Structures are given as structure tokens and as C-alpha cells.
Amino acid sequence: MSSGQPGYAVIDLETTGLRPSWHDRIVEVGVVLLDPHGFVTGEWSTLVNPERDLGPQRIHGITAADVRHAPTFREIAGSLAGLLRGRVPVAHHLRFDLGFLEYEFARTGAAIPALAAVGVCTMTEAARFLPVAPRTLAGCCAVADIPLDGHHDALIDARAAAALLRHYLRLAHPESPWAHVLHSASALTWPAIPRTDTDPVRRGVSAERDTHFLARLLDRLPRASDTVRADPYFALLDRVLLDHHISAAEADALIALAAQLDLSRADAVRLHHEYLSALAHAAKADGVVTPSERRELDLVADLLGLGPKAVESALACGGAPRHPSASGGFRLQPGDLVVFTGEMEGGRETWEERARQAGYVPHGNITKRVRLLVAADPDSMSGKARKARAYGIPIVTPDAFARMSLSGRPTGLKRSHVVRPSR
Structure with a gap:
């Protein structure tokens, strides 16, 4: 995408919290480029790995499963600087976004120029162009009849703020309210920040890349089952299945352990069936399998990638489990x-x-x-x-x-x- 041209760079950020001084970090960046007349010339967005927890996920809706695929800010700093260089920064609550950008660039060792003096805040400018509108982005968009579907997605919000700026430019026509800052921004000196080959990452990437962990195991010749290799795999399954969910990080851990133990996909499938059989044996211990226990077995079978008939087969098996360790498990004790x-x-x-x-x-x-x-x-x-x-x-x-x-x-x-x- 071309950069460094006169015009505006409309920015929106999603962050882990409200203040960089509280160690909050950027988790998503959206940028929409406009020419001096307000016409869109390009856009760019990516998730950012903050290397910490994601903060209020109920607000921004970003998952760690997606962010684990994303670049760090250091890896996108060069690309982002290229988009901002020479342009007027625009945001809805510009002070907030610039504070985070200055902090993140400083962490990489690059001090960017003072952008506040050449920036445009669509929230502040609403007092002039939309005097009856609320200060929020959603409120301003509603008054200006600008659609905002998917609020708190950085690129969607940047598009909405860009539409607000375009609305202001139309209301001011034929005057150009920010001609002076367009000139000033183009004269700012930016540090040289090298670009990397890192690709942007958007939301939903985990659903595209994180296939079921069984499908990611090597399809090599299976080996005879043995306790030395089964025990550590069962122990990890105990921990992984504790909350009825296999997270992306847990799937990676299972794959890594399978590789360490030299387990093929067929080995893993066999161990999954043995694990399920051990659970079924425990469920039958008192002579009755309750509906709750049956739901439990069905859920485990699904998480382990076993077919719908796996539970019936496990319940039909008689005798003790082949690997007794599979019927043990994690347990909290008072004082833990x-x-x-x-x-x-x-x-x-x-x-x-x-x-x-x-x-x-x-x-x-x-x-x-x-x-x-x-x-x-x-x-x-x-x-x-x-x-x-x-x-x-x-x-x-x-x-x-x-x-x-x-x-x-x-x-x-x-x-x-x-x-x-x-x-």
C-alpha cells in the first residue's frame, strides 16, 4: 500500500485497558487512508500480540486463540509508521490513540514525532459539526447517518471515523478546515523503522488455521502401545479436558507431546479410545451410567475427535482398562x-x-x-x-x-x- 502521501490516516485501536502507564497494550490496529478531499485510498488492519492477557474481552471480543497468530507491535512498527508518515492522524478520541501509539513505538526504541499538534479528533470536532450529537463514536455516527455495524472492531471503527471526517469535510466545503495541518504533517521527520515481512492477521484466524489437533499429527506408521508412552499422554489429557475445552495452546501441547513420544495419528486415536474406555469403566463402576455421565462421555469423545459410536463401544467393553492410569485424574484438595x-x-x-x-x-x-x-x-x-x-x-x-x-x-x-x- 502506498504511504507517506498527503492526506489523512484515520486510526482506531483496541487495547487491553485504558492506560499505557498501567501496562496496557494495543491488541488491534485499524487504519483507513484518505486523500485531502476525504476519499478512501487504502486501509490496513491487524491483530497485535500484546504479550499479556487481553483485558476486557467482553468489550473488544478478541480471543487469545486468534491473537496467538498475530505479530507483536515491534513486528508491525515499520509498516504502521509507513502508513502514518506524512499524513494527518485522525481518530475518535485522538488523545487516547496517540498515547498508546507513542508508548508502543517508544517500547521499540523509536520515538515518533509529536502528532497531537497536527492531528484531528472527530470527537472534539463534533462540537462544531454535530453540536447535538453525543460524544461517542456510535452517537456521532447515528446523528450523521453513518452505519456502524461491528463496533469495537478496529477497522470497522476506523472506517466509521473516516466517514465522520468525510462528513465534516462536506459540511465545511468549499473551505478546508485542516489545510494547515496537512502541510505541517507532511513536514514532520519520522525515524527510520525497518519493515518486516510479517503479514497482518485478522479476527477469526484460529478457526481457519487451528484444525483439530489429531489432523495435525504426523500420519506415520503406528507403534505398539506401551505404558511408558501412554502415561504422560493420559496425564496431559487429564489436565486438558479438565474444563471441557481444548484451547489452542492445549492442542499445541498435545501435538508437541505426541511428537516427543513419537506417537503417530493412529497411536493417538488408539490412546483416545483407551482413555474413553477407562472413563466408561469408571462410570459403570456402581452398575449404572447416569444421564449426566453419558453426556460427559459424549463430550469427551467429541473433544478427542472420536466417532459417534465410540461411547457405545467403550461402554460395551468389559474388564479393567488397558492403562489403569487413564481412569485417574487431576483433583484439587483443601488448602491447594x-x-x-x-x-x-x-x-x-x-x-x-x-x-x-x-x-x-x-x-x-x-x-x-x-x-x-x-x-x-x-x-x-x-x-x-x-x-x-x-x-x-x-x-x-x-x-x-x-x-x-x-x-x-x-x-x-x-x-x-x-x-x-x-x-
């Missing part, structure tokens, strides 16, 4: 340390109190003594989540932890294996 990370509904303090009431001990940081990490997003890239994965500490969602707390135990199938499904 539990850590929380990310922004959770009700606040982290509420969840820590719930842990205390269940007999567990909330802890501030991940150590090898911690038994469980509760994360707002199980693919979180927070320092706590990264350390938990390195230590092999299970990571579960708040909903899963709530089921553990309510039931008084974290496991379900009569033998303390998997959490019972929500009703």
Missing part, C-alpha cells in the same frame, strides 16, 4: 493454591473469595506449588499463563472453576476424573 488471571465477570476478588469458601487458597503468582490457574481466556498469554504451561499446571475457565466449587470437587465420573457438565 489457586491463581487467577485476566478480567473476570464480577472481578477477581469475587473469584478469590469463592476459592476460599471452597477450601482453596488464592495465590498471587505462579510457583511450582500452585495446583490450578483460572484464566478468563484459557489461551491467555499473560506471564502467569506462560509460567503455568511451563510448569504443567492446569488452566481452566472461570465457569469450570465455578462447577468445581459448587460440587465441592473438580471432577465428575465417580472416580474424580472430569468436571461435570453444566446443566
